[in-house]
Amino acid sequence: MYQAMTGMGLAHASPSNGPINLQGSPKDSSVLVLGAGIAGMTAAYELRNAGYHVQVLEYNDRPGGRNWTLRGGDTYTELGGATQQCQFEKGLYINPGPWRLPYHHQGILSYAKRLGVQLEPFVQVNYNAYLHNTRAFGGKPQRYREVRADYHGHVAELLAKACRQKGLDAEITHEDQEKLLASLRNWGALDQDYRYVRGAAASDRRGYDKSRGGGKTARPTFSTPVGLSDTLNAELWRSVAHGDALDMQTTLFQPVGGMGRIGEAFGAALGPLIRYNAKVMEIRQDSSGVTVNYEDVKSPGTVIQARADWCVCTIPLSILAQIPMNVGAPMAAAIRAVPYASAVKVGLQFKRRFWEEDDHIYGGISYTDLPILNISYPNSGFNSSGKGVLLGAYIWGMNAMEFTSMTPEERVRKTVEYGSQIHPQYPAEFENGIAVAWHRSPFTMGCFSLWTAETRAKHYDNLCEIDGRIALAGDHVSYFHGWQEGAVTSALDAIGRVHELAVSRGTT
Amino acid sequence: MMSRACSKAAAQMVAILIATDVLAAHADAPAVNSAATLSSDSGAEIYQQICQGCHMAQAQGAKGAAAYPKLANNVSLTAWQYVAITVLNGRSAMPAFGTPSGQVSSGPRLALLSDTQIAAVINFVRTHFGNRYRDVVTAAQIASLPHPSLDPEL
Numbered sequence: 001m002y003q004a005m006t007g008m009g010l011a012h013a014s015p016s017n018g019p020i021n022l023q024g025s026p027k028d029s030s031v032l033v034l035g036a037g038i039a040g041m042t043a044a045y046e047l048r049n050a051g052y053h054v055q056v057l058e059y060n061d062r063p064g065g066r067n068w069t070l071r072g073g074d075t076y077t078e079l080g081g082a083t084q085q086c087q088f089e090k091g092l093y094i095n096p097g098p099w100r101l102p103y104h105h106q107g108i109l110s111y112a113k114r115l116g117v118q119l120e121p122f123v124q125v126n127y128n129a130y131l132h133n134t135r136a137f138g139g140k141p142q143r144y145r146e147v148r149a150d151y152h153g154h155v156a157e158l159l160a161k162a163c164r165q166k167g168l169d170a171e172i173t174h175e176d177q178e179k180l181l182a183s184l185r186n187w188g189a190l191d192q193d194y195r196y197v198r199g200a201a202a203s204d205r206r207g208y209d210k211s212r213g214g215g216k217t218a219r220p221t222f223s224t225p226v227g228l229s230d231t232l233n234a235e236l237w238r239s240v241a242h243g244d245a246l247d248m249q250t251t252l253f254q255p256v257g258g259m260g261r262i263g264e265a266f267g268a269a270l271g272p273l274i275r276y277n278a279k280v281m282e283i284r285q286d287s288s289g290v291t292v293n294y295e296d297v298k299s300p301g302t303v304i305q306a307r308a309d310w311c312v313c314t315i316p317l318s319i320l321a322q323i324p325m326n327v328g329a330p331m332a333a334a335i336r337a338v339p340y341a342s343a344v345k346v347g348l349q350f351k352r353r354f355w356e357e358d359d360h361i362y363g364g365i366s367y368t369d370l371p372i373l374n375i376s377y378p379n380s381g382f383n384s385s386g387k388g389v390l391l392g393a394y395i396w397g398m399n400a401m402e403f404t405s406m407t408p409e410e411r412v413r414k415t416v417e418y419g420s421q422i423h424p425q426y427p428a429e430f431e432n433g434i435a436v437a438w439h440r441s442p443f444t445m446g447c448f449s450l451w452t453a454e455t456r457a458k459h460y461d462n463l464c465e466i467d468g469r470i471a472l473a474g475d476h477v478s479y480f481h482g483w484q485e486g487a488v489t490s491a492l493d494a495i496g497r498v499h500e501l502a503v504s505r506g507t508t
Numbered sequence: 509m510m511s512r513a514c515s516k517a518a519a520q521m522v523a524i525l526i527a528t529d530v531l532a533a534h535a536d537a538p539a540v541n542s543a544a545t546l547s548s549d550s551g552a553e554i555y556q557q558i559c560q561g562c563h564m565a566q567a568q569g570a571k572g573a574a575a576y577p578k579l580a581n582n583v584s585l586t587a588w589q590y591v592a593i594t595v596l597n598g599r600s601a602m603p604a605f606g607t608p609s610g611q612v613s614s615g616p617r618l619a620l621l622s623d624t625q626i627a628a629v630i631n632f633v634r635t636h637f638g639n640r641y642r643d644v645v646t647a648a649q650i651a652s653l654p655h656p657s658l659d660p661e662l
Contacts (some may be wrong), residue, residue, distance in 0.1 A: 059573045079562075279573060315573075318601035322574035339598035341660075342561070342619065398546055398619040403560030439562050442572025445601040450660040481661070494553035 017108070020492050022050035022499045026506050029053070030291055031498065032306055034283070035314035036274050037065025039474040042111065043264035043312045043495045050499065055306055056270065057278040057294055059443050062269070064263020064441060066097035066444060070347065070434055078440035083406050087432040089351070091381070092389040094347030095259040096436035097447075098484050099376075099391075100124070100252045102302060105480075107488035108262070113288050114253065115265035122252040123379050124467045125243035126364020133369050135232035141366065141422050146226070147236045149206035151187060151432065153196030154228040156188020164194065173352040197222045239367045243368035247483065254379060262484075278304075280315065283325035285469045310498050314474040314491070316340070318445040327467040334459035337475060340446025342400040344437045346372075346415040350429040353381075353388035358425060371399035391434065392419050404437035411435035449476035464493075471498050551632025558619065559629065560636055562602070567599040567637035576601070580637035588645045591630050592653055595621070606655040 029052055036058035048054045062068075070076065073087035088094075100122040101108055106367035112119060127148070130141035150412045162168055163177050163184075172180065185194060187199040196202060203222040231237065242248060255261040267274060270388035277297040284291045290311035296302050318340040355361045355377050357495065363379040372393035381388070392415040395403050404412050412479075420426040438447035451460070463477055471494040473487070480486030546557060556565075560577045563569055569578030577584070584590055594607030607620045621629070624647040634641040 079572050079576070081565050319574040321600035336600060338600075339603045339660075340601050342603060398558075401558045401561050401619050404544070405557055405559075437561065439601070440570075443572060445562075445572060445576070450603060451597075452656070452658040452660050454658050456661075491565075 006222035019114075020496060021044050022046060022495065025051040025499065026502055029310075029502050030055075030308035031310045031312060031495075032057070032290055032308035033312045033314065034280055034292065035063045035065060035316075035474070036060075036063045036263075036267065036270075036276075037474070037487060038067050038108065038111075038263065038266070038316055038504040039314040039477075039491040040065075041105075041263070041274075042269060042488050042491040043314070043473060044121055044270055045111075046492070047312075047495055047499075048270070048273065052253075052309070052502075054273050055110065055197070055308065056274040057280060057292065057306060058274055058276050059279050061276045062263075063267025063274060063276075064260055066447075067259055067263035068092045068097050069095050069258030069260030070436070074378070076434070076436065077442070078408070078437065079442050079445070080440060082408050082440075084434050086347075086434045088347070088389050088434075089349065089387045092378075092387065093258045094345060094389060094391055094434065095254075096345050096438075098259055100254055101253045101484070102247050102249065103253070104246070105483065105485035105488075107492065108484045109253070111172045111266070111488065112262055115262065115269060117261045117265050118256040119253040119364075120256050120380060123363030123377075124248045124250065124252050124365065126361060126377070128359075129361050129369070129377070129420055130375075131236040131362045131364035132238045132366065133234055133236055134421070135369070136230075136236065137161065139421065141368070142226075142234070142236060143207070144239075144366075146206045146223075147231070147234075148240050149202060150196075150225045150231045151237045151240050153202060153205070153225060154188055154231055156184040156281065157194060157196040158228075160188075160190060166388045180253045196225060197220050233397075235291045242365075242367065256380065275306075280323055283311065283313065283328060283470065285467075290469050309469065310502060311481060312491070312494055312498060313470055313472050314487070316444045316446065316474065317449060317476050319443075320472075326471070327470055330459075330462035331465065331467045331470075331472070332376060334463040335472075337455050337459045338449045338451060338463075340439070340444070341448050341450045341482070342397065342404060342437075342439050343447035344393065344395040344400045344403040344411065344435065345391060346395075346403075346411055346433055346435040347389055348392040348412070348415065348419070348426075348433040349387055349389045349431045350426075351386070351387055351431055352429060353386075354425040354429055355379075355388075355390065355423060356383060359423070366422060368418075368422060370421060371395060371402065372415055372418045375419060375422060387431070392416070393435075400437070401439075403435070404439050408437075411437065434438065434449075448482035451481060465498055466494075467502065470496075546619075546621070546625070549628050551628035551630070552636075554621070554625055554629040555632055558605075559633070567633065574601070579633050580639070582639065585634050585639055587639060588630055588632075588634065588641070588643065589653065590624065591633070592645065592650055595626050595630065596650070596653060598656075604656045605661075608656045608658055623647040625652055626650045646655075 031047050031052045031054050033040045033056040036056050044054045044056045070086045071093045074086040077083040092330050127145035129144050131144055131147050132141040156236050189205045190196055196330045208220040209223045212220040278294045279297050280294050282293040289309045291307045293303050317335050317338050321336050361377055362382050363377050374394050376391035416426050416430050473491040473494040474488035475481050476487030477490040563579050567579040569576045598604035605621045627645045627647045627650050630645050
């Protein structure tokens with residue numbers, strides 16, 4: 001089967017292959033699902049459809065978890081108590097969590113389809129967006145198109161030179177060298193003499209100094225490539241392949257109106273099965289089922305009990321590690337072994353879409369070595385007048401921790417300040433912003449699970465193994481950590497195994 | 509034969525291709541190294557720039573679906589080794605800050621601290637926020653504890 005899939009070029013696709021088939025569920029069998037994020041709602045949706053009695057407990061007052069969109073009028077209170085009111089215009093938003101759906105994430109895509117969530121393209125690579133290194137080109141941002149053309153052009157020229165100077169004779173036949181040379185000319189935009197130089201071929205890739213036109217001013221002026229040494233030392237080549245990683249390859253999608261549309265649609269489909277504002281306090285299993293004590297967040301101190309035959313727990317490990325739960329030592333150790341990544345996103349509203357009007361950047365992402373790390377332009381509402389919201393920062397690592405330590409207002413202010421180095425229009429056009437630091441998120445206390453090769457080897461299987469009547473799911477129980485596809489595929493895998501156990505044991 | 513200049517450039521190119529491959533990372537690898545890495549050896553600055561993100565400005569901690577422990581007036585800080593191992597290797601929501609053995613500098617996306625920085629921030633926390641521990645931790649003591657052995661998958 002795997003060979004057949006490889007033959008069709010499908011082996012890289014995620015293992016979700018259409019709706020799961022859970023036939024013959026035992027009569028009156030029940031499952032308690034903890035967490036109404038993508039994993040929990042995938043599990044609940046399928047188990048309910050298969051005839052199980054399902055109840056979902058969710059800490060937030062909304063479905064989705066990290067599948068979440070902040071729109072004008074929304075309020076968000078982070079740990080530490082700072083509350084932000086999103087002041088975006090109607091129709092404008094940011095996705096603080098996941099924001100793109102690669103074409104081969106067939107699990108999450110299939111649920112978007114079944115739930116009637118409309119998709120539109122997400123632009124990952126924009127040839128006219130910027131690559132920016134504060135220590136190169138006097139801090140002036142460069143167009144991706146130019147950096148890419150120059151990098152490929154110089155590499156192609158060098159390889160062609162090595163080939164023509166017989167430096168590759170030991171490696172490949174002369175016949176193949178002829179083909180290699182032709183391919184290098186094509187790939188690197190080389191001229192007739194295999195040089196990457198100012199001229200028609202290079203300008204067709206990197207653009208013109210003066211664009212082509214019509215009538216009397218039609219004649220274009222070729223642009224001059226940046227030299228090899230400058231191209232290498234500017235280090236912008238680090239970003240050239242950003243759209244080549246499997247999860248970043250065209251085509252990618254986003255739900256129309258924000259990623260949160262998927263969680264909202266799941267929530268609507270499950271309706272009263274989800275109990276919101278439910279903070280899980282304790283998870284206890286015995287020989288016949290699982291009992292969960294939870295507190296109504298709206299009336300602290302009230303402990304309510306839920307019980308079912310089985311439990312699918314999708315609570316992030318950052319939270320679950322603090323919840324008393326009687327599972328065996330291997331799963332308990334695995335839960336405690338995986339720390340969570342730090343990440344910060346900042347959305348900024350501007351009076352006009354100057355990145356389109358002035359800079360001709362329609363969607364996609366600019367990358368920078370500034371702490372904001374990148375600027376992502378909206379992939380909808382192209383070419384329209386009026387206000388616009390862009391993602392002014394998507395920050396990782398050390399910088400994310402620094403931004404997390406600031407107040408939300410400081411995060412927004414710093415994001416505007418840094419972004420002004422790339423788009424000088426920022427100060428004049430900026431209106432308002434909202435900042436989400438994931439380690440301040442009350443419902444996850446971190447962004448996503450950080451595995452190492454060592455923790456994978458030691459703990460991953462133990463995290464996946466069903467412990468008595470408790471199965472774990474979520475992106476942390478997958479090799480798609482940080483992706484919704486991990487939530488879906490881990491949920492389907494877990495409920496498939498829970499179902500098998502339930503069938504084999506009947507209702508008791 | 510390939511000319512010397514040409515083979516040198518080719519070697520440089522190969523080095524770059526390898527480096528790019530190593531850096532090819534998950535999600536949003538900001539492919540350019542960040543200019544802002546924390547270079548301070550001041551415990552107070554390290555606390556304010558990193559730790560207070562979760563443990564809060566007065567080290568009072570925070571409560572949500574679970575909790576960040578308060579570090580103020582905290583008897584768990586009595587044994588500096590416990591604090592050091594937590595900072596070095598992470599604990600649940602908290603990422604590991606220790607630099608993996610053999611790694612010289614932080615990667616672009618990792619928040620790694622040197623043994624000197626870890627000692628400084630531990631000494632700061634253990635002598636502030638109502639904590640009055642008199643023993644001073646040294647970088648050499650931090651170095652003697654287990655460090656993370658591998659970088660996380662990104």
